[in-house]
Amino acid sequence: MSTFQTRLLNEIGAGHDGPTIPESKRVYFQERFRERIFDFIITRFLAQKKNGLSQAKLARRIGKSPEVINRWLSGPTNLESDSISDLLLGISAEEMDMSAHSVITPAATIRELDIRPRVKEATTSSGKSEIKAA
Amino acid sequence: MECNTPRSGSLRYDGTSLSLRLSKSIKLTHPGCNTALLIYMSIRAHWQRLVHDRELFRLSPLPGDPRVRTVLMTEEVREILTQEMPEGPDANRRSRLLARLQGIVAGRALRVCMTPYKARKAVIGRLEPIDDSVWDVRCQDPPAIRVFCRFVERDVLFAVTVRPRSRKLDWLAWLPLGDRNSKQWKKGIAETKRQWSMFFAGYDPVKGERLNEYLSNASLERDRGGP
Numbered sequence: 509m510s511t512f513q514t515r516l517l518n519e520i521g522a523g524h525d526g527p528t529i530p531e532s533k534r535v536y537f538q539e540r541f542r543e544r545i546f547d548f549i550i551t552r553f554l555a556q557k558k559n560g561l562s563q564a565k566l567a568r569r570i571g572k573s574p575e576v577i578n579r580w581l582s583g584p585t586n587l588e589s590d591s592i593s594d595l596l597l598g599i600s601a602e603e604m605d606m607s608a609h610s611v612i613t614p615a616a617t618i619r620e621l622d623i624r625p626r627v628k629e630a631t632t633s634s635g636k637s638e639i640k641a642a
Numbered sequence: 643m644e645c646n647t648p649r650s651g652s653l654r655y656d657g658t659s660l661s662l663r664l665s666k667s668i669k670l671t672h673p674g675c676n677t678a679l680l681i682y683m684s685i686r687a688h689w690q691r692l693v694h695d696r697e698l699f700r701l702s703p704l705p706g707d708p709r710v711r712t713v714l715m716t717e718e719v720r721e722i723l724t725q726e727m728p729e730g731p732d733a734n735r736r737s738r739l740l741a742r743l744q745g746i747v748a749g750r751a752l753r754v755c756m757t758p759y760k761a762r763k764a765v766i767g768r769l770e771p772i773d774d775s776v777w778d779v780r781c782q783d784p785p786a787i788r789v790f791c792r793f794v795e796r797d798v799l800f801a802v803t804v805r806p807r808s809r810k811l812d813w814l815a816w817l818p819l820g821d822r823n824s825k826q827w828k829k830g831i832a833e834t835k836r837q838w839s840m841f842f843a844g845y846d847p848v849k850g851e852r853l854n855e856y857l858s859n860a861s862l863e864r865d866r867g868g869p
Contacts, residue, residue: 513704530729530733531729531733531734532727532729532730532733532734532736532737533737535734535737535738536737536738536740536741537741539737539738539741539742539745540704540741540744540745543741543742543745543750544750546750546751547750547751550751550753550861551751554751554861578762578864579762579763581753582753582762582763582764582863583753583762583763583764583765583780583782583863584742584745584763584765585763609706611704611706
């Protein structure tokens with residue numbers, strides 16, 4: 509069992525009166541958040557690229573330098589909310605709809621965090637491990 | 643009779659012998675017999691067996707995330723991701739590494755640089771020499787770290803060793819990689835090839851110039867001017 513991930517769920521699932529969530533666990537979700545945001549933006553950028561959008565055009569459209577746009581679109585990074593807004597506006601004239609889901613799952617599924625091998629997972633590309641968050 | 647497929651090799655029968663060529667390093671022949679004995683295991687069946695036998699370890703996503711790609715880990719990588727660590731910058735750094743690798747598993751969009759040492763923010767970069775087909779997963783938040791890897795097949799990454807990029811880290815046994823011509827880069831690449839030979843002897847890693855051969859949902863990070 510992955511000690512880190514077992515504790516992760518325990519600490520996050522401790523409720524409002526639980527102890528402070530350790531920084532390393534918060535950092536873990538910060539990194540996930542960055543990657544989700546990047547995924548969200550780059551997917552839209554690549555779709556609009558087929559319609560003629562380029563980084564240079566985007567830079568001009570939202571009043572940033574091409575270097576800044578290149579950096580923002582090169583990989584997950586700690587974008588400010590204002591930058592995310594600018595990017596979505598310039599890429600696809602969109603704004604973000606917010607939604608969230610719980611990361612705490614029933615105790616029985618904690619074993620899914622186990623990184624030890626399981627035969628069925630090795631023989632299927634999807635299925636058992638895809639457990640929906642509560 | 644002869645059968646050729648670009649990825650699995652060739653099967654040849656000349657009337658008296660049957661030969662199967664899986665890669666440059668393996669050739670099975672059974673001369674003088676029409677009933678040939680074929681010993682063949684696809685690379686997929688092979689890595690699944692390695693996982694089953696606990697020789698390699700498969701990284702799971704956080705529950706709720708899809709499992710789109712596969713990250714296979716050596717014992718070294720598994721130990722780094724699971725070892726007890728006191729709270730602090732090192733634990734934070736390890737958290738980002740874990741999240742990044744799980745993001746790969748979950749199928750998140752990836753920026754990739756196929757030109758060695760030209761990546762800026764790309765998550766995955768190809769290393770020199772290109773013919774070695776060794777890549778690194780790049781975790782750039784300081785102190786930066788790199789995970790040396792090879793592609794077993796499309797969307798299946800074999801993560802071999804974790805190295806600090808610029809400065810020594812207590813929780814990693816290795817010296818910093820330093821600049822691109824350093825011995826440490828060469829050692830990291832050599833170690834990746836050595837471990838490949840241990841676990842995947844007779845099989846070739848994925849090679850080629852098309853990103854689509856390596857990864858789904860990935861795009862190239864251009865060196866200049868962007869896509």
